[in-house]
Amino acid sequence: QQPVQSPQAVILREGEDAVINCSSSKALYSVHWYRQKHGEAPVFLMILLKGGEQKGHEKISASFNEKKQQSSLYLTASQLSYSGTYFCGTPRGRDDKIIFGKGTRLHILP
Amino acid sequence: KAGVTQTPRYLIKTRGQQVTLSCSPISGHRSVSWYQQTPGQGLQFLFEYFSETQRNKGNFPGRFSGRQFSNSRSEMNVSTLELGDSALYLCASSLDTPYEQYFGPGTRLTVT
Numbered sequence: 001q002q003p004v005q006s007p008q009a010v011i012l013r014e015g016e017d018a019v020i021n022c023s024s025s026k027a028l029y030s031v032h033w034y035r036q037k038h039g040e041a042p043v044f045l046m047i048l049l050k051g052g053e054q055k056g057h058e059k060i061s062a063s064f065n066e067k068k069q070q071s072s073l074y075l076t077a078s079q080l081s082y083s084g085t086y087f088c089g090t091p092r093g094r095d096d097k098i099i100f101g102k103g104t105r106l107h108i109l110p
Numbered sequence: 111k112a113g114v115t116q117t118p119r120y121l122i123k124t125r126g127q128q129v130t131l132s133c134s135p136i137s138g139h140r141s142v143s144w145y146q147q148t149p150g151q152g153l154q155f156l157f158e159y160f161s162e163t164q165r166n167k168g169n170f171p172g173r174f175s176g177r178q179f180s181n182s183r184s185e186m187n188v189s190t191l192e193l194g195d196s197a198l199y200l201c202a203s204s205l206d207t208p209y210e211q212y213f214g215p216g217t218r219l220t221v222t
Contacts, residue, residue: 040215102151103153
């Protein structure tokens, strides 16, 4: 039931783009994205509900394809502050528990 | 607005002992979820409480239990501690699902 995230880790230079994928073998109700910096608690980025919508947060956006049971997080012109571990969480119903993937470690080099 | 608080922040226990961790959610939030985080395993869901009722449960043994009080504060208890229980325990509060969760700083539990 745990969603699968890819890649597991990525190293970029400042200004480069990154895509983090999240896929599930089960039908999804929504997809949640969080970022956790080293030594800190996870911080909410965005939620995508059914409907294939794409949402954005500054230069970070995401898409949700419910038919493919996939979501992708897009980081454009990455900044040093984007470094951290990104988690996707996938509940299967409105009140269902949020199961998180193992995370994708993103490291941005100056 | 005060954030989610967790106490204690650090705890060292011996195998076989039991431990209680506390979480105070953001004012007005009725949902509290607990997660165990270990290196390489990400965030493992323990349970979620909503309005004093356990609404969801993860795949952890019965040694892990929790409760929520009428003021939404939550506690989790781990009995008969094992070495493998050493982890960062995070709680997160939200208004309800599917709203965003706000995580506390966590309690670092070390079992020796």
